[in-house]
Amino acid sequence: MTMDANLKPALRLTGVHANIDQYHILEGVDLVVPKGELTVLLGRNGAGKSTTLRTIMGLTTVKAGQIRFGEQDITGWATPRIARCGIAFVPEHMGVFGQLTVRENLVLAAVSGVMDEGRLAWLLDLFPPLKKFWDRPAGNLSGGQKQMLAIGRAVIEPRELLLIDEPTKGLAPAIINDLADALEQLKAEKVTILLVEQNFAFSRRLGQSVAVMNDGRVVHTGSMADLANDEALQHRLLGLGLGEHQ
Amino acid sequence: MSTVEHTAVRGGALAGAVPAMRRFRDQSPHWFLLLGMMLAALVMMDFTTWLVLTLSGAAMGAMLFLMASGMTLTFGLMNVLNLAHGAFISLGAYAGATVLLFWMNDQASASSVWLNLASVIPALLFAVLVASLIGWVFEKLVIKPVYGDHLKQILVTVGGSIILMQLIEVVWGSNEIPVPRPEAFSGAVVVAGIALEKYRLLSVVLGLLVYALMTWIIERTRVGILIRAGVEDREMVEVQGYRVHLLFLGVFIAGSALAGLGGAMWAMYEELITAHMGDELMISVVVVIILGGLGSIKGCFFGAILVGLINLYVGFLEPRLAAVATVGLMVAVLMWRPQGLIPVIRV
Numbered sequence: 341m342t343m344d345a346n347l348k349p350a351l352r353l354t355g356v357h358a359n360i361d362q363y364h365i366l367e368g369v370d371l372v373v374p375k376g377e378l379t380v381l382l383g384r385n386g387a388g389k390s391t392t393l394r395t396i397m398g399l400t401t402v403k404a405g406q407i408r409f410g411e412q413d414i415t416g417w418a419t420p421r422i423a424r425c426g427i428a429f430v431p432e433h434m435g436v437f438g439q440l441t442v443r444e445n446l447v448l449a450a451v452s453g454v455m456d457e458g459r460l461a462w463l464l465d466l467f468p469p470l471k472k473f474w475d476r477p478a479g480n481l482s483g484g485q486k487q488m489l490a491i492g493r494a495v496i497e498p499r500e501l502l503l504i505d506e507p508t509k510g511l512a513p514a515i516i517n518d519l520a521d522a523l524e525q526l527k528a529e530k531v532t533i534l535l536v537e538q539n540f541a542f543s544r545r546l547g548q549s550v551a552v553m554n555d556g557r558v559v560h561t562g563s564m565a566d567l568a569n570d571e572a573l574q575h576r577l578l579g580l581g582l583g584e585h586q
Numbered sequence: 587m588s589t590v591e592h593t594a595v596r597g598g599a600l601a602g603a604v605p606a607m608r609r610f611r612d613q614s615p616h617w618f619l620l621l622g623m624m625l626a627a628l629v630m631m632d633f634t635t636w637l638v639l640t641l642s643g644a645a646m647g648a649m650l651f652l653m654a655s656g657m658t659l660t661f662g663l664m665n666v667l668n669l670a671h672g673a674f675i676s677l678g679a680y681a682g683a684t685v686l687l688f689w690m691n692d693q694a695s696a697s698s699v700w701l702n703l704a705s706v707i708p709a710l711l712f713a714v715l716v717a718s719l720i721g722w723v724f725e726k727l728v729i730k731p732v733y734g735d736h737l738k739q740i741l742v743t744v745g746g747s748i749i750l751m752q753l754i755e756v757v758w759g760s761n762e763i764p765v766p767r768p769e770a771f772s773g774a775v776v777v778a779g780i781a782l783e784k785y786r787l788l789s790v791v792l793g794l795l796v797y798a799l800m801t802w803i804i805e806r807t808r809v810g811i812l813i814r815a816g817v818e819d820r821e822m823v824e825v826q827g828y829r830v831h832l833l834f835l836g837v838f839i840a841g842s843a844l845a846g847l848g849g850a851m852w853a854m855y856e857e858l859i860t861a862h863m864g865d866e867l868m869i870s871v872v873v874v875i876i877l878g879g880l881g882s883i884k885g886c887f888f889g890a891i892l893v894g895l896i897n898l899y900v901g902f903l904e905p906r907l908a909a910v911a912t913v914g915l916m917v918a919v920l921m922w923r924p925q926g927l928i929p930v931i932r933v
Contacts, residue, residue, distance in 0.1 A: 397825060423827035435822035437815045439930075444811045451827040453808070493826075 349408075350375040350501050350532040351396065356405035358395045365391045367556035368405065373501070373549075376530040378523070380543040380564060382578060383553035389536040390432055392553070393503045396534075397429045398422045409501070424451065428494035432505040432536075436486045436493075438479025442470050445478050449493035456497070463492050466522050484515035488522070495526060502526070502533045508542050520545055540578075544568045552577045616888035616927045619919070623892065627899040634780050639898045645786035647894025648793020649855065651887050652848030653867060654874040655800060656841020662817045662881020662930055664834045666729055667736055670743040671845055671871065672864030673750035677720060678713035678846025679853035679863060680758050683765045685709035686854070702770035710850050717846025718839045720750070725838045747865070754861040762860050765853045789851055796844070797887050804883060813837060817881055817930060873916045879926025888927055 351373040358366040365388050373379045381389050394400045396407060398419040407415045414422055423429075437445050446455060446463075464471040467488035473481060478489055487507050494502055507523075508516045516539070523546055526533065537543040543550070547564035560567075560577050567573055611618045628636050657671045686709045728746040732738040771788055774781040804810040812833055816823045820830050845864075852867065853859045874893050878885025893912050900911035919927060 399821060399825070418829070419821075419824040420827050420829045423825055429825050431822075431825075435819060435825065437818050437822065439814055439818050440811060444814075447808065448811055448815055448823075448826055448828075 348375050349373060350410065351534070352408045353392070353396070354406045354408070356392075356395060356407060357403040358391060358400045359403055360391065360400060365400075365556055366395060369395075369553070369556070369558055371551055371558050372561070373532060373534050375532050377548040378527050378533040378535060378546050379549045379551060380547035381534060381536045381551050381553060382538075382540075382543060384579065385538075387553040388556040389553055390505050393429065393431075393505050393534070393536060396422075396503060397427065399429075426500035428499045428502050430487075430490045430494050430502070430504045430507065432509060434486050434490040436478045436481070436489050438477060440478055441475050442473050442478055442481070442489055443475060445489055445493055446470075446496050449496045452497065459496065459498075463496060466525060467492050484511050484518070487511065487515075487519065491519075491522065495531070500532060502531055504533060505536045506538060507535070508537065508539045516542060540574075615923060616885065619927065620888060620892060620895075623895055623899070627895070630899075630903060635902065637780055638782070639902055640895065641782055641786050641790070643895035643898035644891055645783075645789040645793075645855070645894070646897060647891035648789045649848050649851045650867075650870055650874055650894055651793050651890035652796060652844050652851060654848075654871045654878075654890055655796070655883060655886050656838075656844040657871060658875040658878065658881055658883065658886045659813070659837050660834075660841050661875070663813055663837050664733070664816075664820075665736075666733065666834075666838075667739045668729065668743050668838075668841075669740055669868070670724065670728070670747035670750060671841075672866075672868035673747040673754075674717045674721060674842045674845035674864065675849035675852070675867055675871075676751060676754055676859070676861050676864035678717045678849030679765075679859045680754055680763075680849075680861075681716035681846065682709040682713035682850025683763055683853050683859055684758075685712045686766055686768070687763075702768035706768055706771070706854075709854075710847055713846040713850035714843045717849070718843040721839045721842025722835070724750075724842070725835055729838065751861045751864070758861070760861065762858055765857050765859055767854045767857055771854070785855060789855065792851065793887075793890075796847075797883075800883050809833075809836075870912060873912050877916050877919050877926060879929040881930035882926070882928045885926055885928035885930075 349372045351371075353369050353371040356366055356369040356371075357364070367388075369388070369392055371381075371392070381392065383389050391400055395402060398414075398417055398421075402415050405415070406413060409422075409425065409427065412425065414425065437448070440448070446460070450456075469481070469485045470489060470492055473485065478486065481489060491502075491504065491507065494504070507519055511519070520542060523533070523535075527546065527548075535543070535546065544564060550560075550562060550564045550567050551558050552560040552567075554577075560573075567577075624640060627639070631639070653671075653675050656674075657668060660666050660668050660671075686705060724746060728742055729739070732742050767785060771785045774783045775787070776782075802810075804813060812823065812828060815826075816830055816833055823830050823833075849864065852863070856863075870893055874889040875886055876889075877892065878887070878889030892915060896911045896915050897908055901908040923929070
């Protein structure tokens with residue numbers, strides 16, 4: 341249950357409660373995201389994973405509890421302020437602006453007003469289709485290309501924390517592989533990433549630490565390696581013989 | 587191209603023209619409708635009359651565009667229905683008239699173009715200033731509490747509109763006020779034997795300038811990208827780190843300013859203003875923005891020109907039908923394209 345003691349947490353949620361309309365979705369989430377690691381948030385549909393990300397981003401109101409980002413208490417902050425302190429969010433629906441071109445999407449994402457040329461070159465190298473469709477409306481991109489744009493947008497400027505919600509959803513296996521390669525690169529850059537994922541193979545390949553949610557709470561935290569090697573634990577936590585699907 | 591030529595050889599020129607026409611209709615419905623209407627009118631009257639009516643219609647359209655563009659942007663970006671928009675038109679008209687009547691009386695009646703401009707420009711600027719200031723206060727007091735609820739917006743903005751118009755009557759009195767049109771913009775220039783009213787030419791030029799400026803801002807600048815992004819997905823704009831509300835406030839103020847500008851132009855056009863002129867114009871304004879496609883600047887521009895033209899054409903051909911024609915045009919366009927001429931696609 342313990343995280344690597346040498347790593348300072350990038351993000352810490354303590355007893356976070358949140359509602360969507362009258363539904364109590366998060367019922368006291370305790371979560372630590374270690375700095376410079378990729379943490380995977382697993383759990384069944386409806387466990388509250390997406391709501392956890394949205395709550396961190398300030399899109400869902402915190403009813404109780406505390407969210408700390410580095411040294412700051414960001415509980416209750418407005419979304420733009422949270423974004424500006426270095427947290428980027430890639431929602432499940434990707435949230436790409438379809439009427440805007442790929443370029444315009446990236447221009448907006450560079451909040452400081454200018455795109456760093458070196459970083460842009462690196463990004464276009466990471467996701468070549470973005471270069472190809474540079475001046476086309478993002479709405480015309482394929483699902484995988486939109487996902488690349490969504491992630492590209494999140495990293496067009498250096499960020500301290502990336503929140504990515506189910507990037508593999510609805511994508512072909514070959515494209516999932518490309519995405520995993522790109523995320524590996526981001527990991528190598530020591531970007532802290534919190535990834536919500538249903539695809540266990542993908543999670544296992546990328547994840548360093550893992551947290552499992554159920555019914556609005558985090559019910560397990562630990563290293564991904566431990567979970568990957570323990571099929572009984574997988575059964576108990578995720579209710580699936582995940583090992584069989586690899 | 588080769589298919590078109592091939593068909594043309596087989597079935598005569600007409601057979602090739604029909605699909606080309608259909609493509610033109612579907613790809614540029616705004617141009618199709620505009621050119622179609624102008625041609626239809628040309629068939630029904632002599633050329634000189636047609637030219638004069640077209641210029642007048644375009645001038646009316648240009649002023650309608652100024653008045654309507656703010657409302658369409660407000661709706662497009664923040665999904666806010668501001669039915670008090672008409673009050674800002676009246677406000678601009680009174681503010682402009684005040685400058686013309688009292689402060690610049692001497693210049694306004696002088697015949698030098700420059701002295702006239704020296705009265706018209708401050709009048710327009712003052713209209714813009716007053717409308718934007720009141721717009722700013724109005725957004726804070728009236729609009730902000732009712733985001734996301736159309737029914738409340740309608741109720742509250744209609745109420746706000748009544749208050750604004752009553753305030754106009756408190757300040758300026760409830761009588762109609764005659765507005766002097768500056769000497770240099772009265773009368774007409776004669777081009778090839780056809781008298782074209784100067785003021786209408788000026789309106790068209792101003793309308794085109796504002797349209798060009800707005801298009802440039804929306805298409806080319808960072809603020810424009812933000813506005814387009816905000817129209818599509820407000821939440822994701824906030825996720826990128828921008829305060830959408832500030833952006834909206836800016837757009838609302840700009841929209842009010844444009845309503846004021848349009849109102850001041852209209853005041854000099856009609857040469858008579860009342861506090862309720864904005865209300866009367868709102869019918870056309872609403873027709874224009876629905877016709878053009880809610881939230882679309884380009885649609886608003888073409889919608890305004892179309893409404894202006896049909897008003898003048900039908901007014902000439904069959905005056906009793908002029909009022910019906912505007913609404914009839916809207917109904918016809920909506921039956922053809924339910925989202926308006928140039929719909930704004932939301933994800």
